[in-house]
Amino acid sequence: MEQKNTNKSNKKVLVLKDITKKFGDVVALKGVNLNAYLGKCMGVLGENGAGKSTLMNIISGVYKRTSGYMIYNSKKYEPKNIKEAEKNGIVIIHQELNTISEMTVMDNIFLGSEIKNKFKIIKFKEQEKIINKIFDQLKIYINPYVKIGTLSIAQQQLIEIAKAVIRNANVIIMDEPTSSLSNNETLKLFEIIKKMKEQNKAIIYISHRLQEIPVICEDMTIIRDGEFIGEFKVGEINEDEIITKMVGRNVKEKFPKKILLNKSKICSIKNVQSNLIKDVSFDIYNNEILGFAGLVGAKRTELFKTIIGQLKDSKLEIILNNKKVNFKTPSDAIKKGFYYVTEDRKVDGLFLNFDIKFNITISSLRKYKNKFIKNISTKKQNNDSNYFLNKTLLKAPDIFRNVSTLSGGNQQKVLIAKALSVNPKIIIFDEPTRGVDVGARKEIYDLILEFKMQSKGAVIIISNDLPEIIGLCDSVIVMKNGTITKQLDNNNLTQEEILKYAI
Structure with a gap:
């Protein structure tokens, strides 16, 4: 250059x-x-x-x-x-x-x-x-x-x-x-x-x-x-x-150290077909971070919006925990343990004019309802919100701060806390650090790794940032024009090798 x-x-x-x-x-x-x-x-x-x-x-x-x-x-x-x-x-x-x-x-x-x-x-x-x-x-x-x-x-x-x-x-x-x-x-x-x-x-x-x-x-x-x-x-x-x-501190490593764990298949996505996606199949394993790489227009976001039921007019088969399932809507996908974290937090990720507590708990309100009188337990809702405020190192004085007043990085942490609060088995992060500074990036990477390690969950990352894909993921799927061109193990993987299958 x-x-x-x-x-x-x-x-x-x-x-x-x-x-x-x-x-x-x-x-x-x-x-x-x-x-x-x-x-x-x-x-x-x-x-x-x-x-x-x-x-x-x-x-x-x-x-x-x-x-x-x-x-x-x-x-x-x-x-x-x-x-x-x-x-x-x-x-x-x-x-x-x-x-x-x-x-x-x-x-x-x-x-x-x-x-x-x-x-x-x-x-x-x-x-x-x-x-x-x-x-x-x-x-x-x-x-x-x-x-x-x-x-x-x-x-x-x-x-x-x-x-x-x-x-x-x-x-x-x-x-x-x-x-x-x-x-x-x-x-x-x-x-x-x-x-x-x-x-x-x-x-x-x-x-x-x-x-x-x-x-x-x-x-x-x-x-x-x-x-x-x-x-x-x-x-x-x-x-x-x-x-x-x-x-204000020394950030020695940009990415957390990779830890390989015993993994087992928890989900198979088979034969996804639509006007945008061409016969895509892949497997998802717990204890693994799977990356999706590709150029703009590769249709990675469209693939997962199809899987979670947001984009219609498609054919596919989903086997989750050895059972055939169908996600009618994104809400249905969340109920069944499959959570997609949007790439655009301001458009369809957060309620900007509401507070942190509302945003963190909105996807999991059912667990705060009293089964007898059907009202929301504000105390439990507050406790969970404060827990995720601290867990994500969110820079805000309290859970009642309006989300629109937060910086981009802190809004992204609210979006991640919202996903973690429903305790999913599989999280898809679409551009998880877009517009986020280097310090907050490291904190988000640590959260992703912690979810993989402690929850024994599966993580999927869609990112245009190839160093991020290489630094975080255990395995990488490369897409081009709505189809998979290659799946690569992240063993000394390079940007050049990914681009070879993306172009």
Whole structure:
């Protein structure tokens, strides 16, 4: 992968100094500094809950700082809202994209800033000319008249970047931009970032993928527990030192040590067939972590949504504990000990506007009901919720905290606690550490291994992160276009060997 040009100017276009933010008595940020340089990319690193999102919301006008100051283009900067920040040339591209699926690419780009004639009629041809010019500069090949909802996440992200450029943004903030992208899509994004730097744009890049930072960033700022740890040149400190500064402790091993146990077959999935899946069969063993690898479009998620009864119009046979079963719905699968942990916690995994207790126990409410008077035992529900709060090392003051207020990593821990609370025999984790920092990843890996060891359960992991697949799994199934191409024992397994069967 091509390295970025480090011979850049050091002109600061945006300066944040001693930024502190309090929410009531809670100090979210304390004395944080951040610089953005023209023609450069500044990486922002920190654990989930470190305060990165709060800091970006201050820059983009969502929150008002409690103390400290901001300078933009040599003038004091204090945006009242997002629109004012964008008008000043500062744009944030969120991890959850802010697009309207039923509108065209062009309508999304010019929404609220349409070019009109004196009769207030939109000048579509002029808008198209501007879009085509920017698309050509950034090498984006998308029809501006197609509905944006028909595009992939990667394509929609490129549209958001083009929108920022068209609106003359000088500072572009990217929040976890590669969390849903394939390797090829990530490389395309990096090319776009390179071109924006050549156009003298300042990029602020938030990521948990430490390997991306030296590829596209010249500098990095590390935040821990809401405090400024330091600004560093890329290459000034190594990855282990970065991790230690991020988490405040030495994380020596990224993955727990594999322990091979005696295993026995507890489930056979036979002849899964649908319009997406082509005659897939495999066995599941207790005391084993089975990985599913493949490129984007391999249909791994679709396979398991078919198995649990979420996707219909399919044929398959399931033998669970020597009995033939059929999962009519995901709830039915849970009752029979087969739990799928979704890849998208915010869309169909969590009730964001409810508290931690509700989310942890919602899938297992039956066990809290008194069999005589049919009401819920709040005491038992609270005890279980507190148990999983502690077990998952969830960073929250209590079980009554609204889930929407938690960081991404802590939301993921709630999702895992929700699965563990029903005591399943088989758990499928779909992208278990997407958007999760290195410290929380290690804690999630330990939880997965503990489930395998103590519950004598079976774990299935679907992940685009090949080091994660290799580091965690005892055996790996590779899929391509809805079919299995190879099953591999994880004995000195390499990424290259997996990719050989995935491409």
